[in-house]
Amino acid sequence: MKQIIKRGSFFTLMFMLLGCLSLYAADNDLITEQITIELEKAGTLPGRIGGSKKYKITNLKIIGEINGTDLNMIREMAGRNSKGDSTYGKLSVLDLSEAKIVEGGDCYYYDYSNHSYYTSDECYTSNDVIGRYAFSGCSGLTSLTLPAGITSINNGTFSFCSGLTSLTLPAGITWIGSEAFNDCSGLTSLTLPAGITSIGDRAFWDCI
Incomplete structure (x- = not known):
């Protein structure tokens, strides 16, 4: 009986070690240098990156027009899909x-906040606006430079x-919208432009 238990413990330990080695190999496989992608047409980012690099890129610069298809891809690369579920993204x-x-x-x-699990409000991009919940839940993002031409930040954008x-x-x-x-x-530093005329309710809620 002791031998069986020891053998079981040995195999458990081996599986744990192999799992750690797999994670280590995956982290070493990350693309850490900045990847710059110039889009000639909005909505083409998924085809430019492809599935093999989707979850490996950590530093990305995009030049050109981006729409909801591109933003969806960016969210997945940054750790959250369109339903708010976590992904393997490391951006x-x-x-x-x-x-x-x-x-x-x-x-x-x-957006399921005002509905049941089976119904939701769908969020789409608008011209020169960082839309509702655009980066919501993307907790892996540490540095973000916004487009120079945007005019507003919507509700829950960076929640x-x-x-x-x-x-x-x-x-x-x-x-700036509510709960933005x-x-x-x-967040320890935020530089606000002089032209802001409105900041929504709870825009900085729990920014300790």
């Missing part, structure tokens, strides 16, 4: 300084982005 640094948000493409987020420590908002922003930075617990 932590995102540079959209030379990108432009345009309307069109797929739904990038399903639960606990990895963000600082953010500078572009000069053209005039409106809700539970951004790591």
Whole structure:
């Protein structure tokens, strides 16, 4: 009996070690240098990156127009899909300084907050607006540079982005929606442009 137990313990230990080695190999396989992708047409980011690199890129810069299809891809790369479920994405640094948000493409987020599990509000992109819940739950993002041309940040846009420590908002922003930075617990610095005329309820709730 003792021999059987010891053998079982040995196999358990081996499986644990193999699992750790697999995780170590996966982390070593990450692409850490900045990847710059110039999009000639909105909605083409998934085809430019492909499934093999989707969860390996940690630093991404996008040039050109992006719509809901592209934003959905970015969310998955940053650790959350359109339903808010976690993914294997490791994206932590995102540079959209030379990108432009345009309307069109797929739904990038399903908002269940006012509905049952089976019904939701679908979120789509609009021109020059960081839409509702655009980066919600993407807690792995540590650095984000926003498009220079955006005019507003919508409700819940950065909610639960606990990895963000600082953010500078572009000069053209005039409106910040409700709960836009809700539970951004790591945020220690935020630069607001002088032209802001409205900040929604609980915009900085639980920003400790």
